[in-house]
Amino acid sequence: MALRTEPFVLNMGPVHPSTHGVFRMRATLDGEVVLDIEPVFGYLHRGVEKLAEQRTYTGFIPLTDRMDYLASMSNNLGYCLAVEKLAGVKIPERGEYLRVIMAELQRLASHLVAVGAFLNDCGAYFTPFLYMFREREKIVDLFEMVSGQRLTYNYMRIGGVSQDIPEEFLPAMDKFLATMPGFIDEIDRLLKENEILLARAKGVGVLSSENAIACGVSGPVLRSTGIKWDIRKADPYSIYDRFDFEIPTGEAGDCYDRYRVRVEEMRQSLHILNQARKDIPEGPVRADVSHLVRPPAGEVYGRIEAPKGELGFYLVSDNSIAPYRCHVRPPSLINLTPLREMVRGWKVQDLIIIFGSIDITMGEVDR
Amino acid sequence: MTVALSGKEIARQLEEKFPGSTVQTDESSALVQDKSLLQTADFLKNSPELGLNYLNFVTAVDYFDYFEVVYRISSLEHNHWFTLKTRVYDREDPVLPSVVGIWKGADFQEREIYDLMGIKFENHPNMKRIFLWDGFPGHPLRKDYL
Numbered sequence: 294m295a296l297r298t299e300p301f302v303l304n305m306g307p308v309h310p311s312t313h314g315v316f317r318m319r320a321t322l323d324g325e326v327v328l329d330i331e332p333v334f335g336y337l338h339r340g341v342e343k344l345a346e347q348r349t350y351t352g353f354i355p356l357t358d359r360m361d362y363l364a365s366m367s368n369n370l371g372y373c374l375a376v377e378k379l380a381g382v383k384i385p386e387r388g389e390y391l392r393v394i395m396a397e398l399q400r401l402a403s404h405l406v407a408v409g410a411f412l413n414d415c416g417a418y419f420t421p422f423l424y425m426f427r428e429r430e431k432i433v434d435l436f437e438m439v440s441g442q443r444l445t446y447n448y449m450r451i452g453g454v455s456q457d458i459p460e461e462f463l464p465a466m467d468k469f470l471a472t473m474p475g476f477i478d479e480i481d482r483l484l485k486e487n488e489i490l491l492a493r494a495k496g497v498g499v500l501s502s503e504n505a506i507a508c509g510v511s512g513p514v515l516r517s518t519g520i521k522w523d524i525r526k527a528d529p530y531s532i533y534d535r536f537d538f539e540i541p542t543g544e545a546g547d548c549y550d551r552y553r554v555r556v557e558e559m560r561q562s563l564h565i566l567n568q569a570r571k572d573i574p575e576g577p578v579r580a581d582v583s584h585l586v587r588p589p590a591g592e593v594y595g596r597i598e599a600p601k602g603e604l605g606f607y608l609v610s611d612n613s614i615a616p617y618r619c620h621v622r623p624p625s626l627i628n629l630t631p632l633r634e635m636v637r638g639w640k641v642q643d644l645i646i647i648f649g650s651i652d653i654t655m656g657e658v659d660r
Numbered sequence: 661m662t663v664a665l666s667g668k669e670i671a672r673q674l675e676e677k678f679p680g681s682t683v684q685t686d687e688s689s690a691l692v693q694d695k696s697l698l699q700t701a702d703f704l705k706n707s708p709e710l711g712l713n714y715l716n717f718v719t720a721v722d723y724f725d726y727f728e729v730v731y732r733i734s735s736l737e738h739n740h741w742f743t744l745k746t747r748v749y750d751r752e753d754p755v756l757p758s759v760v761g762i763w764k765g766a767d768f769q770e771r772e773i774y775d776l777m778g779i780k781f782e783n784h785p786n787m788k789r790i791f792l793w794d795g796f797p798g799h800p801l802r803k804d805y806l
Contacts (some may be wrong), residue, residue, distance in 0.1 A: 337789035342776070343800055506736065509715045509765025522736050530661035594732055607730065609721055630765050634692040659791055
């Protein structure tokens with residue numbers, strides 16, 4: 294007689310170490326095989342878009358820190374760029390360079406967490422994670438030097454950055470830039486051809502490029518499917534058109550490619566940082582913009598290539614001191630759209646790493 | 661640089677295909693009738709020269725008299741973008757057709773609009789609140805909520 298099995302529902306999260314925050318999945322399982330999942334959001338919903346309507350344009354910057362809290366600098370940058378586009382502000386050269394330096398350091402920090410957490414999900418408990426955090430700590434120290442904060446930096450302002458860097462900053466960054474390539478090589482030696490990682494991640498959770506485009510996926514997840522799309526190149530903002538760098542892409546769109554793309558992107562960020570370090574000019578860091586800036590009535594969409602993908606701000610202004618509407622285009626939420634199709638047919642432990650390889654921050658998903 | 665498609669040019673093509681569909685245009689956007697939303701969206705996505713198959717985002721803005729739903733769409737291949745807009749005038753029970761069949765990425769975002777702005781999307785595969793719980797009073801992003 295054939296064995297009859299019945300699907301059952303397993304509730305994963307919202308408090309679960311592998312959910313990277315407070316994400317919840319209702320997984321329908323047949324034994325160990327995932328038949329379907331239903332993502333449940335909202336545990337960290339704070340109504341950021343509504344709060345923006347009750348604050349000044351400058352007053353919203355600290356709230357952007359709290360969306361993708363692993364990439365606060367990038368959030369600051371994306372928002373400030375959108376307001377500046379609306380108000381027509383020109384940023385001084387040194388301010389532009391400082392922004393690029395901070396954004397790229399932030400990308401390194403965010404990818405370090407992404408890679409570390411991904412390896413954690415793969416079962417390499419906390420050893421690689423600890424090494425990643427050791428390196429991330431150096432970046433956080435640099436950010437503390439410029440902003441006094443270690444997580445929510447609130448460093449950028451409309452028209453530039455809040456203050457110039459202290460004189461110890463560039464020597465400290467040089468030290469970091471000298472040691473970081475060696476560390477990335479070390480990760481590669483350990484993991485690039487690691488048999489366990491290959492067995493766990495290669496060919497797992499494949500996302501096709503057609504599906505990625507249909508779902509509006511962006512960032513490393515999109516690039517891992519083989520599409521060479523990086524907003525820094527395709528639609529350059531700030532001064533990214535001055536730097537020379539490559540866009541790493543994957544081929545298969547599996548978990549392993551997503552991991553590889555992030556590691557390669559770290560190298561490219563270091564390359565950009567070295568160029569920016571060499572060319573950074575002296576001068577003012579902030580344009581003369583009032584804290585109560587009143588952009589002319591109109592609407593604008595400003596976007597950047599944040600570590601997790603296309604981070605955009607759609608602002609509608611009615612020429613008052615607060616935005617009439619501020620919509621955030623969250624890469625984390627939209628990158629989760631194809632998750633359901635990616636995990637079907639895989640085992641529970643694969644579900645964990647497929648989800649982990651997308652790299653999301655719940656603060657941005659729920660806002 | 662990502663090029664903005666001219667609203668006038670797109671509106672001309674839309675009018676040719678679907679007379680009476682566009683209400684107004686500006687530099688890089690076109691406002692279409694809600695009843696012709698699906699056919700215009702389908703045309704913008706599938707026309708070979710336009711190929712707007714990537715939905716950057718969809719959101720809604722409350723202007724008291726009406727809700728404006730904004731679809732920012734682009735093509736990675738041609739590196740150009742366009743903004744498609746439509747309006748709903750009913751505040752009590754605003755309904756629009758869902759574009760999930762055209763751009764899958766609208767799935768969570770339409771649910772977000774329903775949750776926070778209260779616009780229902782017809783034929784959406786899973787039309788329910790996304791962030792707030794069932795039974796939450798009202799839709800907080802509406803201007804008259806607070």
